[in-house]
Each structure stands twice: as structure tokens, then as C-alpha cells.
Amino acid sequence: DKHSQQAIENDIIRAIALGRQYKAQVFINDHWQLALKHAAFGVHLGQEDLLRANLSQIAEAGLALGLSSHGYFEMLLVQQLLPSYLAIGHIFATPTKQMPSLPQGLIKLSRYVQLLNGKLPLVAIGGVTMHNLAGLKATLVSDVAVVRAIELAEDPGFSWQAFQQKW
Numbered sequence: 001d002k003h004s005q006q007a008i009e010n011d012i013i014r015a016i017a018l019g020r021q022y023k024a025q026v027f028i029n030d031h032w033q034l035a036l037k038h039a040a041f042g043v044h045l046g047q048e049d050l051l052r053a054n055l056s057q058i059a060e061a062g063l064a065l066g067l068s069s070h071g072y073f074e075m076l077l078v079q080q081l082l083p084s085y086l087a088i089g090h091i092f093a094t095p096t097k098q099m100p101s102l103p104q105g106l107i108k109l110s111r112y113v114q115l116l117n118g119k120l121p122l123v124a125i126g127g128v129t130m131h132n133l134a135g136l137k138a139t140l141v142s143d144v145a146v147v148r149a150i151e152l153a154e155d156p157g158f159s160w161q162a163f164q165q166k167w
Helices: 002-021 032-037 047-052 055-060 072-081 105-116 133-138 156-166
Strands: 027-029 042-045 064-069 085-089 122-125 143-145
Touching: 002 027, 002 032, 027 032, 032 042, 032 055, 042 047, 047 064, 047 072, 055 064, 064 072, 072 085, 072 105, 085 105, 085 143, 105 122, 105 133, 133 156
Parallel strands: 027 042, 042 064, 064 085, 085 122, 122 143
Antiparallel strands: none
16 A cells, blocks of 8 residues: 555665665665665665566666575576675575575585686575574675574664674
């Protein structure tokens, strides 16, 4: 409904403003029109959203582009679009989002890293915790995306700093 759309837009405006204030590269997930309208640093698109987005408009506006991939076929297909990074997931089980497939695991992630080594940065996503961070780092993946381990932490700021230091 219109109220929730306005709430989403207000959240996006606030996120972009905070990004500028703290010199953070803010990627807006899915809402590529609002990312364009409010000049976000970048936009992140899942496979379904990729089909509906105007990639030419995103590129012309100079926004960075992050894409999701859930396996070899998607990974090889979307790298042709020259994204700024590719999110590979879900690596471990996660209740954050309904997933149509089983977790990819560290062995597959290592293979993805070897296949795309030097071509584009890969970001591991899905079920990332302090307990599996060392295993993720050992795959030589470029980065990790963390949601629950920070969002649900008693002290999110401390949790984020701990992840940064361990990574």
C-alpha cells in the first residue's frame, strides 16, 4: 500500500543520508528506482529483480551494481553483466529468508572463488556467524555479508567491530 511504500522510501532516504555522513557505500536492495531517485552509491539485485530492472539506467546513473547468485549457472550468467560484486549464497542455513535450495557450503564457495579469481569480488552470504568466519576466510572469498549475527546481538556495534577485527 501507499503508506508502506512511503515508509520504504523514507528508510532509503535515511540510509543514503547516513551512508554519506559516515562515508559508507550504501547499496539499496531491490528498490533500484528509489536508489536512482535518491542517488545511492549502488543497488543490489536478486535474480528475480534482475529481470525487471533497467540495467542501462542504473549504469548511466553511475551506480555500482551488486548481484546475487545461487549456483554455477547464475554465477556464470551474471558475471557477463560486469557487476561490482557477486553475492554467493546461501553458504550456511539461515532463517533470514526463505531459500529454495540447500546451503552451498564451504567447498562450493571455494570452487566459486577459484573460478572467478581476479574477475570480480565475491561476497559470501547466509548464516555467517563468528563461529564460521574463519572457515569462510580460508576460502579466500573477498568479503562476507552479515545480518542476524549483528542485528540480533545484544550490542550490535560491538558485534560489528568484533566481526571487523576477526575478518
